[in-house]
Amino acid sequence: MHPVVEQVTAALEQRSAARRTRYLERLQAAAAREPRRKLSCSNLAHALAAQPDDARLIMKQGGAPHIAIVSSYNDLLSAHAPLRDYPERLKVALAHAGATSQFAAGVPAMCDGITQGEAGMQLSLFSRDLIAQATAIGLTHAIFDGGLYLGVCDKIVPGLLIGALTFGHLPAVFVPAGPMHSGLANKDKAAIRQRFVRGEVSREELLAAEQAAYHQDGTCTFYGTANTNQLLMEAMGLHVPGSAFVHPHTPLRDAMTDEAARLVARNSQQGERYLPLGVQVDARVLVNAVVALLASGGSTNHGLHLPAIARAAGYELTWEDFAALSQVVPLLARVYPNGAADVNQFQAAGGPAWILRELLAAGLLHAEVPTAAGEGLQAYAREPWLDGERLAWRELPAQSPAPDIVRRHGEPFVADGGFVLLQGNLGRAMLKTSAVDPAHWRVQAPARVFDSEAAVQAAYAAGELIGDLILVVRFQGPHANGMPELHKLMPLLANLQQAGQHVALVTDGRLSGASGQVPGALHLTPEAARGGVLAKLRDGDWIELDARQGLLRVALSDAELQTRTAALPPVALAAGYGLELFAAQRHLVGPADQGATSLCRDE
Numbered sequence: 001m002h003p004v005v006e007q008v009t010a011a012l013e014q015r016s017a018a019r020r021t022r023y024l025e026r027l028q029a030a031a032a033r034e035p036r037r038k039l040s041c042s043n044l045a046h047a048l049a050a051q052p053d054d055a056r057l058i059m060k061q062g063g064a065p066h067i068a069i070v071s072s073y074n075d076l077l078s079a080h081a082p083l084r085d086y087p088e089r090l091k092v093a094l095a096h097a098g099a100t101s102q103f104a105a106g107v108p109a110m111c112d113g114i115t116q117g118e119a120g121m122q123l124s125l126f127s128r129d130l131i132a133q134a135t136a137i138g139l140t141h142a143i144f145d146g147g148l149y150l151g152v153c154d155k156i157v158p159g160l161l162i163g164a165l166t167f168g169h170l171p172a173v174f175v176p177a178g179p180m181h182s183g184l185a186n187k188d189k190a191a192i193r194q195r196f197v198r199g200e201v202s203r204e205e206l207l208a209a210e211q212a213a214y215h216q217d218g219t220c221t222f223y224g225t226a227n228t229n230q231l232l233m234e235a236m237g238l239h240v241p242g243s244a245f246v247h248p249h250t251p252l253r254d255a256m257t258d259e260a261a262r263l264v265a266r267n268s269q270q271g272e273r274y275l276p277l278g279v280q281v282d283a284r285v286l287v288n289a290v291v292a293l294l295a296s297g298g299s300t301n302h303g304l305h306l307p308a309i310a311r312a313a314g315y316e317l318t319w320e321d322f323a324a325l326s327q328v329v330p331l332l333a334r335v336y337p338n339g340a341a342d343v344n345q346f347q348a349a350g351g352p353a354w355i356l357r358e359l360l361a362a363g364l365l366h367a368e369v370p371t372a373a374g375e376g377l378q379a380y381a382r383e384p385w386l387d388g389e390r391l392a393w394r395e396l397p398a399q400s401p402a403p404d405i406v407r408r409h410g411e412p413f414v415a416d417g418g419f420v421l422l423q424g425n426l427g428r429a430m431l432k433t434s435a436v437d438p439a440h441w442r443v444q445a446p447a448r449v450f451d452s453e454a455a456v457q458a459a460y461a462a463g464e465l466i467g468d469l470i471l472v473v474r475f476q477g478p479h480a481n482g483m484p485e486l487h488k489l490m491p492l493l494a495n496l497q498q499a500g501q502h503v504a505l506v507t508d509g510r511l512s513g514a515s516g517q518v519p520g521a522l523h524l525t526p527e528a529a530r531g532g533v534l535a536k537l538r539d540g541d542w543i544e545l546d547a548r549q550g551l552l553r554v555a556l557s558d559a560e561l562q563t564r565t566a567a568l569p570p571v572a573l574a575a576g577y578g579l580e581l582f583a584a585q586r587h588l589v590g591p592a593d594q595g596a597t598s599l600c601r602d603e
């Protein structure tokens with residue numbers, strides 16, 4: 001076991017000891033209560049009312065595990081559209097496994113692809129917490145012995161997991177649907193966007209390219225936040241092994257969905273092996289998730305989601321933990337935006353199983369952890385296949401079949417994991433280097449300060465973004481406006497960079513997991529709307545961003561900063577599009593480095 005992985009795990013355990021103890025006490029109390037068996041007759045009758053006769057009978061007897069199905073299905077998200085028929089399929093599979101089940105909750109799911117650059121994006125991160133709460137509402141009926149959680153995309157899997165951890169005495173299996181087939185290559189899609197921004201292609205050509213990329217149901221094919229979720233569920237042992245990137249509507253996918261039902265019934269209190277989710281997700285599992293994130297060049301959004309998930313399990317996972325692990329975890333995959341391959345090509349080259357096998361071999365993962373599939377993570381280092389009609393797993397080749405996509409741990413693409421914690425008089429921020437050319441890891445330039453993504457776009461269109469510059473986009477933090485992704489800035493920033501300008505982004509907002517190329521100091525905390533120095537910046541202030549040194553500073557002394565008046569957040573930010581309903585979240589939300597959540601705050 002690598003000593004740094006051991007140290008980070010021990011430190012995480014130590015700093016979280018009191019919180020984790022409280023969490024486990026709650027979990028044990030919930031497990032001991034067995035509420036279903038103590039429900040009053042009228043409560044139970046309500047639960048049984050809509051059930052088929054045979055299920056009613058079994059549920060009345062109370063001996064079989066009763067499994068909650070929580071789904072984020074809608075057909076607005078291409079990634080979630082295949083989940084439509086899963087509940088019926090799972091109910092049949094659960095019955096075969098001797099369990100009964102109910103569809104406990106449908107939770108909201110929003111598509112960041114549809115809302116990029118629009119007002120709805122301001123609800124994106126808050127939707128994670130709402131999904132956690134909606135999951136809890138389904139489970140709070142207290143009649144369940146386990147949960148199946150159906151979801152794929154950005155905020156949905158973290159939200160489901162936070163909700164499920166609140167009912168950590170129940171076992172959980174996460175059920176994905178898989179990616180769409182490859183369409184127009186992601187880098188060609190990005191190139192056409194850059195040309196559109198430069199006025200070189202028409203809107204019709206742009207739309208044709210977008211539709212060639214997003215062309216059917218299933219998850220988008222780049223390694224953004226949704227697909228990072230999927231790899232993390234593998235690394236945390238919460239999936240049927242290898243189910244992340246199997247296409248929807250295939251016999252293999254169906255077999256894996258059925259297997260999820262078998263596993264959750266088996267892991268219930270009435271099953272062969274009781275595995276409460278809250279016990280399963282311990283410090284080792286959280287560290288494994290961070291390691292897998294880093295080794296695969298995953299989404300920056302998990303710098304928020306993993307600390308929020310950790311808090312739901314009683315842990316204080318910090319950006320320092322990410323940074324320490326990043327120094328020893330090698331980058332083993334090149335998947336867009338960190339490379340040219342898409343997730344289908346990544347999967348064909350070995351996919352998550354390859355990454356996990358290599359990390360296990362390098363002693364960078366805790367191997368002896370309980371998983372949904374059994375004891376030990378090794379089961380997740382093999383690939384699934386159908387042996388006739390039987391679901392089986394087989395070893396991957398020893399050598400990389402595609403060294404431009406996946407590498408052995410001894411021959412990585414880069415020796416570190418590409419997560420940098422930037423610190424200085426502007427605050428603390430995250431920067432992901434895996435998609436950024438090292439030539440751009442250090443930028444020193446005057447600030448151009450904006451209070452919205454739209455204002456940057458207007459300045460670009462007016463030809464005002466000239467020369468080297470650090471684009472400061474502030475009042476984009478969780479308290480200000482829910483911390484939207486600012487992905488629409490990418491084509492224009494990439495154009496400036498390609499034109500030879502030295503550019504970087506500094507923001508208290510987020511970027512999409514699909515963003516790359518241009519260095520971005522993200523999730524800056526404290527945010528401008530909560531006393532951050534960002535609110536005091538002016539055009540022309542000299543900013544230094546250095547990924548190698550972990551530095552982010554403005555060349556102003558403390559005395560100079562003292563004399564500056566902080567700008568006020570733009571007025572009337574939160575009206576229309578439902579934003580007015582989320583005032584309480586904006587008020588309650590915690591800082592980015594604690595997961596930007598209004599849930600699981602310090603007790």
Ligand SMILES: O=C(O)[C@H](O)[C@@H](O)[C@H](O)[C@H](O)COP(=O)(O)O
Pocket residue numbers: 111112113114116154220223224225226299301485487511512513514
């Ligand atoms: O992966 C993420 O973090 C995103 O939130 C993701 O949903 C993405 O931003 C959109 O799908 C846009 O994708 P493209 O604009 O790159 O096509």
